[in-house]
Amino acid sequence: MRNDPNAVMLFAAGFGTRMRSLTADRPKPLVTVGGRALIDHTLDLVRSSEIATVVANLHYLPEKLLAHLEGSGVQTLVETPDILETGGGLRNALPLLGDGPVFTANTDAIWRGPNPFSVLKDAWDPDQMDALLICVPRDRVLGHKGQGDFVIGPDGRLSRGPGHVYGGIQIIKTNGLHDFDEPAFSLNLLWNKMAENKRLFGLPYDGEWCDVGSPEGIPLAETLLEPRHV
Template sequence: MRPPLMIFAAGLGTRMRPLTNTCPKPLIKVAQQTLLDRALKLGRQAGLHPIAVNSHYLPGQIAAHLDGTDVAISEENDLLLDTGGGLRAALPMLGTGPVATLNPDVVWTGRNPLAALANAWDDRMEALLALVPLERATARVGGGDFDMDCDGRISRKGDFVYAGAQIIRTERLTEIPDKVFSLNRLWDLMIADGTAFGLIHDGGWCDVGRPDAITQAEAMLADD
């Protein structure tokens, strides 16, 4: 199964200031390559198609960067919709089946997380989240997000960090009446039904959310 891919590129990048005062965070470079290009490379290597990217903050720079490519842009010009609202707004570009989503402000080493998720997906699942143990979550600030049982089902509060990549069914997006909402709302519904699962990423992972994390990510890549 090779689903379409949604890359979340609309955020304000407040934690990355002052670098994001004049540049959207997805266009910040790590080891001479933009975070957005790194995300697109993962999607293409995994064979995911079509690919959509949302935009809101400094959208002209995102559009110019993607000009001439086959990547669709879901524009959130008037209102930043958060992950749930943003995914729902992009569905006309992505179809009605399961969709892979990716946060571009993460650098990975090891196996391609999107390919690993696609290979592990099965019909029991409404969501399959890439997870990394807290002790291997480079540049992470704060605790873990989830626990996981022996069957791979996830629950809230544990020592696994959501790594920023997943495959998720989109039918339940219609159950959320709000225009702006997080995919956490869907995850909670799926966790309650036992249909949310986790997959541990066994390579390196770095949260590039702050300027100082760029150096940490580049060091991780150099050691790979």
């Protein structure tokens, strides 16, 4: 089993209900920000990090994403008849992703700053970590109303609580996925087990991040795409 991640799972199966009418005829990863589909912004980061294997799970209006991703090198899995959630979806994709640790990424955020995939890879320590999550300090977050998901301890270990928002990108070992009997389940359940074993870690992000989960997030995200004037 390899210890360094070289595959990424893009979560692209959700219904995007918070996007309201914008997802009536398209899946959320195809909502445009700055004239480009959300999933393409994420793919730019993936390609800059030279990750060899890219897999996306699809469920809602999958034919639209299949057409968009044709020729991109992204391997796709359509979850049918039911959506498998993040844990079940990742487990379903393991035959394509391989048996080592992998990146996972949500496809509904815009980043300005260091490439989150690269900074995670540089900080990854498989001897200590079962997962390493990129976490954004609350004052660097746009478009997200919550007070945060995690507290990062002095040693980098995570506990639940306000302070840092999970940015939707991580490195995670996948062997624990087989401990769950349900076909559909959240990765939160696996994180809880890792936290109990003191092997869930977080990395604070030194940049800005925008959650594009609702229409209100689109203009905020587009401000991050504007050139900076020094």
